[in-house]
Amino acid sequence: MKTAITELFGIQHPMIQGGMHYVGFAELAAAVSNAGGLGIITGLTQKTPELLAKEIARCRDMTDKPFGVNLTFLPSFTAPPYPEYIAAIREGGVKAVETAGRSPEQYMPALKAAGIKVIHKCTSVRHSLKAEKIGCDAVSVDGFECGGHPGEDDIPNMILLPRAADELKIPFVASGGMADARSLVAALSMGAAGMNMGTRFIATREAPVHPNVKKALVEASELDTVLVMRALRNTERVLKNKSVDHLLEIEREKGAALKIADIHEQVAGVYPKVMLDGEMDAGAWSCGMVVGLIYDIPTVKELIDRIMAEAEHIIRRRLTGFLDGVVTPKAAKVA
Numbered sequence: 001m002k003t004a005i006t007e008l009f010g011i012q013h014p015m016i017q018g019g020m021h022y023v024g025f026a027e028l029a030a031a032v033s034n035a036g037g038l039g040i041i042t043g044l045t046q047k048t049p050e051l052l053a054k055e056i057a058r059c060r061d062m063t064d065k066p067f068g069v070n071l072t073f074l075p076s077f078t079a080p081p082y083p084e085y086i087a088a089i090r091e092g093g094v095k096a097v098e099t100a101g102r103s104p105e106q107y108m109p110a111l112k113a114a115g116i117k118v119i120h121k122c123t124s125v126r127h128s129l130k131a132e133k134i135g136c137d138a139v140s141v142d143g144f145e146c147g148g149h150p151g152e153d154d155i156p157n158m159i160l161l162p163r164a165a166d167e168l169k170i171p172f173v174a175s176g177g178m179a180d181a182r183s184l185v186a187a188l189s190m191g192a193a194g195m196n197m198g199t200r201f202i203a204t205r206e207a208p209v210h211p212n213v214k215k216a217l218v219e220a221s222e223l224d225t226v227l228v229m230r231a232l233r234n235t236e237r238v239l240k241n242k243s244v245d246h247l248l249e250i251e252r253e254k255g256a257a258l259k260i261a262d263i264h265e266q267v268a269g270v271y272p273k274v275m276l277d278g279e280m281d282a283g284a285w286s287c288g289m290v291v292g293l294i295y296d297i298p299t300v301k302e303l304i305d306r307i308m309a310e311a312e313h314i315i316r317r318r319l320t321g322f323l324d325g326v327v328t329p330k331a332a333k334v335a
């Protein structure tokens with residue numbers, strides 16, 4: 001399949017693995033890239049630019065295909081040394097960067113000078129248009145369903161994607177709620193040139209996280225995520241657990257007066273405990289509603305090949321079947 005996204009990044013399939021804290025290590029990024037998608041190393045999971053340089057080199061040892069790095073611009077007072085992280089990306093020969101969080105505007109000249117393609121993750125049409133204006137090559141349009149930070153507008157992808165298609169000139173991928181071939185074909189129908197998946201890629205054999213995390217994803221349903229930190233305007237969609245129940249109690253108690261310090265125990269330093277040690281109740285960790293569509297733990301290649309085969313089946317058989325007057329049963333499973 002060829003789309004504006006496969007051409008932009010020089011990849012075989014229009015599928016990106018979004019940056020994920022303590023999940024997006026070289027093993028997962030390389031597996032996604034080797035399977036024909038665009039794998040992404042999560043930049044800030046590496047505590048220093050030197051460590052990121054090593055992680056890029058490790059990924060390069062595992063794949064000769066293009067891969068990217070995620071740079072999340074946090075609303076913090078003690079900002080990480082972004083110029084040094086960008087230098088590590090440039091010197092590592094990485095040609096794709098997924099930016100997220102705050103606008104990457106001040107770093108665009110450095111990224112562009114290094115010939116890096118920038119895809120910015122946005123949760124609204126207005127932020128997507130800003131990304132286009134400042135020279136981003138593409139946008140990852142992240143709907144309300146998404147794992148992680150859906151923003152504060154609460155617009156699901158059924159509306160957000162066609163709205164983005166109506167406004168944007170640069171290509172975009174659909175992000176949030178994407179799990180399978182049905183997601184991909186729907187995203188393409190609504191004007192996207194591919195899809196970005198987070199949660200789905202955690203439940204793969206190569207994702208270098210504790211087996212408890214993958215088990216939790218297979219067992220959870222679409223009813224098992226919840227939004228936290230709304231009062232701080234830093235809304236995050238997370239998987240429900242004991243620690244999140246406690247966090248929600250504190251949020252109810254404090255109301256609009258909630259401060260980040262009130263929930264420090266439930267949100268700070270949680271990721272290594274959950275992802276590496278498998279302590280599933282250690283705190284709040286991002287998870288998308290799409291968890292309800294995760295039934296298995298395939299290899300990344302099995303997942304991507306299955307998506308592409310079933311997408312072809314949906315397009316060639318189910319959809320054209322309607323035009324030809326052949327009513328096929330519900331969406332495709334390729335035997």
Ligand SMILES: Cc1cc2nc3c(=O)[nH]c(=O)nc-3n(C[C@H](O)[C@H](O)[C@H](O)COP(=O)(O)O)c2cc1C
Pocket residue numbers: 017018019020021023042070071072099100101121142145146147148149175176177178196197198199200285286287288289290
């Ligand atoms: C465990 C987890 C950690 C994440 N960490 C980050 C991150 O550090 N930076 C970022 O830009 N997005 C992060 N995301 C968001 C993903 O890149 C992606 O946009 C999102 O998962 C898409 O929604 P989905 O989970 O429904 O596929 C994270 C998502 C998950 C599930």
